[in-house]
Amino acid sequence: MAATPADGGLDPVMAxxxxxxxxxxxxxxxWRLRMPAIVLxxxxxxxxxxxxxxxxxxxxxxxxxxxxxxIAVAIILFEGGLTLDFHSLRGAEQGVKRLVVVGAPLGWxxxxxxxxxxxxxxxxxxxxxxxxxxxxxxxxxxxxxxQARLNRRPAQLMQWEAIVNDPxxxxxxVLAFEVVVVTAxxxxxxxxxxxIIRGITIACAVxxxxxxxxxxxxxxxxxxxxxxxxxxxxxxxAAFAVTDYMLHESGLLTVTVMGIVMANANLxxxxxxxxxxxxxxxxxxxxxxxxxxxxMDFETLGRLNWQAAALVAVVVLLVRPxxxxxxxxxxxIPFKERLLVGLAGPRGVVLVAVAGLFGERLVxxxxxxxxxxxxxxxxxxxxxVVLNGFLLAPVARAMGLAGKGTPGVIxxxxxxxxxxxxxxxxxxxxxxxxxxxNRARLRSARDAGLHVFxxxxxxxxxxxxxxxxxxGRIVAVSDNDAYNTLVATxxxxxxxxxxxxxxxxLKSDSKRLVLPPGLxxxxxxxKLTYLEIASKMAKGWEVRVTLLTDEFTKSDWAAQNxxxxxxxxxKEGGAFTLLSxxxxxxxxxxxxLIWFGPGREDVAxx
Numbered sequence: 001m002a003a004t005p006a007d008g009g010l011d012p013v014m015a016x017x018x019x020x021x022x023x024x025x026x027x028x029x030x031w032r033l034r035m036p037a038i039v040l041x042x043x044x045x046x047x048x049x050x051x052x053x054x055x056x057x058x059x060x061x062x063x064x065x066x067x068x069x070x071i072a073v074a075i076i077l078f079e080g081g082l083t084l085d086f087h088s089l090r091g092a093e094q095g096v097k098r099l100v101v102v103g104a105p106l107g108w109x110x111x112x113x114x115x116x117x118x119x120x121x122x123x124x125x126x127x128x129x130x131x132x133x134x135x136x137x138x139x140x141x142x143x144x145x146x147q148a149r150l151n152r153r154p155a156q157l158m159q160w161e162a163i164v165n166d167p168x169x170x171x172x173x174v175l176a177f178e179v180v181v182v183t184a185x186x187x188x189x190x191x192x193x194x195x196i197i198r199g200i201t202i203a204c205a206v207x208x209x210x211x212x213x214x215x216x217x218x219x220x221x222x223x224x225x226x227x228x229x230x231x232x233x234x235x236x237x238a239a240f241a242v243t244d245y246m247l248h249e250s251g252l253l254t255v256t257v258m259g260i261v262m263a264n265a266n267l268x269x270x271x272x273x274x275x276x277x278x279x280x281x282x283x284x285x286x287x288x289x290x291x292x293x294x295x296m297d298f299e300t301l302g303r304l305n306w307q308a309a310a311l312v313a314v315v316v317l318l319v320r321p322x323x324x325x326x327x328x329x330x331x332x333i334p335f336k337e338r339l340l341v342g343l344a345g346p347r348g349v350v351l352v353a354v355a356g357l358f359g360e361r362l363v364x365x366x367x368x369x370x371x372x373x374x375x376x377x378x379x380x381x382x383x384x385v386v387l388n389g390f391l392l393a394p395v396a397r398a399m400g401l402a403g404k405g406t407p408g409v410i411x412x413x414x415x416x417x418x419x420x421x422x423x424x425x426x427x428x429x430x431x432x433x434x435x436x437x438n439r440a441r442l443r444s445a446r447d448a449g450l451h452v453f454x455x456x457x458x459x460x461x462x463x464x465x466x467x468x469x470x471x472g473r474i475v476a477v478s479d480n481d482a483y484n485t486l487v488a489t490x491x492x493x494x495x496x497x498x499x500x501x502x503x504x505x506l507k508s509d510s511k512r513l514v515l516p517p518g519l520x521x522x523x524x525x526x527k528l529t530y531l532e533i534a535s536k537m538a539k540g541w542e543v544r545v546t547l548l549t550d551e552f553t554k555s556d557w558a559a560q561n562x563x564x565x566x567x568x569x570x571k572e573g574g575a576f577t578l579l580s581x582x583x584x585x586x587x588x589x590x591x592x593l594i595w596f597g598p599g600r601e602d603v604a605x606x
Contacts, residue, residue: 015060022048023286038140038349038385041286042378045293050301057295066360069291072284073357074240074255075233076350080166081259095153095333096160099341103161103327104168107134110319119311124180125370128358131172133315133380136162137348140385144346148393151401154337158344170354174253175200177358181365203243203253210239210254211261218267285349292356292374304375311376312383320345336399343395346388352377408432408471409578412457412487413478414441417533417596420543421477421567422450424594427545428570433471436478458490473578476502476521479530488521497521501578504529523581525596526565533596540599543567550589557593564597 010018022044030037048055057065112130115121121129141162145155178199214235217223223231239258244251321342328338355377362370396402408431411418422432422445434445435453442452457474474491476484484502492500500521506529525533546557557564569577569585570592579585587593 009056010060012061015055018048018055019287019290023290024283027286038381041289042293042382045290049294050297055294057291065291069288069357071237072288073353074252075236075284076353077170077252078236078255078259080170080350081256082263095157095328095331098327098331099157099161099324100164100168103323104134104165106326107319107323108172110323111315114311114314114319118314120307121369121372122367124367125362125373127176128173128180128362129355129373131176132169132351132354134172135166135169135347135350136345137350140346140348144388144392148396149402149407150396153333154340154401157341166350170256171253173354173358177361180362199250200253202246203250204257206239206243207254207257208261210235211258215262215265215267285353288353289349292352293378296375301375304379308376308379312380315380316384337401340396340399340401344388344392346384347381352381410435410457410471410474412474412476414438414445415477416444416537418477419444419448419450423448424543424545428592430570430576457487473499475524475578477530481505485520489519492521501580503533525567527581541597542599543594543596546593546595548587548591548593554587561597564595566593566595568594570594
């Protein structure tokens with residue numbers, strides 16, 4: 001028999017559907033409006049919950065809400081552990097290690113002090129929440145960095161700090177919570193210490209064993225490819241449930257350790273596992289955010305008074321900058337970069353999710369003021385995301401630490417065409433970088449004074465050496481169709497599929513040699529293949545720039561250049577657009593058209 005709504009509430013199935021629609025819908029609207037998704041999810045949850053009373057999680061979902069949030073937070077923390085690859089950290093700069101080794105403890109202590117003395121919270125609540133406050137939100141940092149287009153070093157500092165401190169902050173909160181709970185339940189200090197050590201040992205042992213065992217099973221092909229993700233989730237939930245049953249709340253530490261172990265196991269299918277899990281995490285994060293926001297009431301929101309505002313101000317303007325500046329003291333990082341990193345500390349959904357879970361658990365263990373953690377977490381996230389979203393780019397530009405103008409283009413594959421296209425882009429002040437694994441193919445670009453990178457754009461070296469955040473689009477134009485498709489497919493999640501282009505592919509009569517049509521990016525340069533472009537370049541074709549005006553329109557250009565192929569549009573002070581082969585375009589007046597066609601001498605000869 002289907003469940004029926006109680007007290008005029010929603011049916012449980014309808015409630016689950018509403019949570020998904022609000023969470024994912026808010027993220028989609030945020031993407032369309034280029035706004036922080038966290039703020040829209042917060043607004044959606046508050047409107048559906050305390051404002052209009054459409055959705056009340058405790059009424060409509062009931063006893064399922066607690067387990068749902070626990071499992072969701074466990075998977076989110078596992079995903080955080082899965083991002084901590086020590087091999088990648090080895091090449092990181094000294095500043096990143098300082099922000100982790102020195103900054104994490106300093107941030108924990110500073111946040112706890114602020115929570116206690118400014119926010120008036122008990123030491124129990126301050127210690128637990130102070131731990132998770134060191135997390136700066138990797139899911140929030142990435143889009144902010146791409147929007148602000150910071151220079152490489154401050155961008156790397158922020159990005160790696162967020163990635164590495166994500167699981168560390170969760171571990172700090174879990175350990176502090178264990179100390180609070182065990183100390184309150186134990187009869188003596190010695191017994192409490194024993195319980196804490198036992199819990200940490202069991203959680204780490206189970207987490208390490210599950211991570212190592214699963215990695216070996218995947219490596220030895222004991223699990224088929226199509227079952228790897230289901231098996232991963234089954235083992236994850238089992239490890240969480242078993243350790244949580246043996247010792248309450250130790251499951252969160254277990255799954256975090258499990259993620260760290262798998263991240264450093266060098267699995268061949270690691271990228272696929274992480275990407276699928278990232279998609280699942282987006283759904284879970286959306287759901288947890290909506291549930292926690294809708295579950296708040298006006299009495300709880302009323303606690304966000306002047307004291308809460310003072311606490312947010314102290315954390316943002318004092319604790320965070322002081323933590324970064326003290327951590328990076330004595331390094332060769334310029335003061336301006338240190339200050340920028342200190343001022344930029346946006347918190348993300350992990351903070352809200354973990355704070356919501358631990359807040360309820362602390363209240364259940366007799367720590368009454370822990371009820372304040374969830375609304376304060378929402379306030380801190382909203383303030384830091386909005387401030388960084390609006391101020392990071394202009395502040396960075398004012399300090400000379402961000403790129404100016406239009407986001408640039410990465411051209412993967414060196415050739416005469418790549419050099420000609422890059423020169424045309426530079427003529428309208430579009431930053432451009434040409435990459436290739438063959439040094440000889442970069443010779444013409446180097447001779448022309450263009451910015452080049454010798455190496456694979458997909459390599460770890462490129463990740464650490466190239467200011468990726470300065471570029472918003474990528475065009476794969478190498479002589480290898482498979483490589484072009486790989487570049488476009490691999491970088492599409494990072495750049496956005498609408499910003500990834502490649503040359504046309506060679507047609508083959510053999511089905512075994514045809515690449516799947518669903519892979520790759522948008523067709524570029526009129527779907528010409530590399531060989532066709534090379535042939536035209538040998539005949540004197542070049543990439544040219546023409547200003548389209550009211551007097552010289554698109555029709556006039558097309559009439560004079562019937563063979564011309566439109567590549568991009570740029571309007572001074574406006575938008576820059578790469579044109580796919582199938583794009584229908586109609587330029588505004590005073591727009592620069594970048595196009596590929598016969599050289600001026602060839603046209604004059606005709």
